[in-house]
Amino acid sequence: MIEAKNVKKSFGDKTVLHDISCVMEAGKTNLIIGSSGSGKTVLQKCMVGLLKVDSGQILYNGQDFWAMTDQERKEIRTQIGMLFQGSALFDSKTVEQNVMFPLEMFSKMRYREKVARVNEVLDRVNLKEAHKKFPAEISGGMKKRVALARAIVLNPKYLFCDEPNSGLDPQTSLVIDKLIKEITEEFNITTVVNTHDMNTVMESGDHIVYMYQGYKQWEGSNKDIIYSKDEKLNDFIFASDFLRDAKEMRMIEMQQRKTGE
């Protein structure tokens, strides 16, 4: 479990996060949603420890991340996997070497065991024929899957994904979403996903935090989001006329079902 407690973060005069508090639960796909510039990436970077909070706390299973010693922080970091927006694969390494890198750095496995583990996670993300290819030789969707394989190769307790669907077609996006959700449930990982992809919100949002201009505007699940009366959230989620109409139809349908008509 990861908890943000009264987190504030500013860059110069501009305050990006205003007193944010939220809990990211284990075994659930926790989403941070919001429009561009709402502070969701900064909140995630604070959670993962890439940015230091100005005030407030980031708690990993009740332990304050910034109150830990360097060694304790290092240990927590080895339990974190992260999928970056641009995949962040090492250009000079092949797919296999990219996925093997955390194992080489942190595990005491023999080479054969490492290869077996790499094959296992690459199979898990449905990548079987790209082992010897370099990142420049594979598609965007494959890069995301390799990055996901690298993120989970050490069996992390915490998985962070920064806009995992950006630049992907809807079908590949769904594949990535499904993978993240399955892996989260399978290994009981605390997963935090930054997104503004509505498919992700509806399909895998077990727990959603909606950010608006640096404030936490709304919190709930994908089931609650349809019935939410929050105007800002509705404007964000149902941005197009098509989606707004779809929501209204769904509401009417639900009401009819309730009254038995």
Place this chain on the structure above:
Amino acid sequence: MLTKKFLEHFGRYLMMLGGMFSKPENWRVYWKEFMHQCNDIGIGSLGIVLIISVFLGAVTTVQTAYQLVSPIIPKPVIAQIVRDSTILELSPTVVCIVLAGVVGSKIASELGNMRVSEQIDALEIMGINTKAYLVMPKIVAALIMLPCLIILSCFLAIGGGYMAGSLSGILSPEQFKQGLLQSFMPFNVYFAIIKAFSFAFIISSISAYFGYNVKGGALEIGKASTTSVVVSCILILFADYGLAAVFL
């Protein structure tokens, strides 16, 4: 304003150097990275060092002969001048200025690209000290490989001078050999090595600093690469004068 900016950069530079010293997460992976850098910096620069050195020696021989027209001055003096100017100045300084362009820009753009594409963030999230893993091997590799390249460059430049002298008939091979052995001071070689170490540190650490701290996109990587080469060259020239003033 300028002083403040300089102090800010200098402080961050020192912090980067200080941050490199931590226990490696895995010695084997660090060793692999170090060997990779030795190959990139040393073997990768071999071609350019070879070409520059041979021609530097050849040109120095021809130009020295052109200026020493007096019949009183014996021909072997030409070889002596080529030897001393090569060891004291041409090989360490000129070759290092060229290497600031070749090696420095490569280090800056490699780290800059890693920063911009979030590869450095990815390493940090894994719990790896990126300064120790990415910067330290580059600096240590440069400190080992550049002096080797400079020593090689001295031999090649003298060889180039020998060839130019013999082929153009300026002085015979015997006269050249005689000149090479005349009043040779071993300290000059030590001085060249001291210079090579100092310049290697300047080239690798300055370009690593500018690359590591890139903010923005592809344009900024190019800017960082250019800045690192310019700053390295200026610092090499300052250090060149400083070392000469102190040691000679």
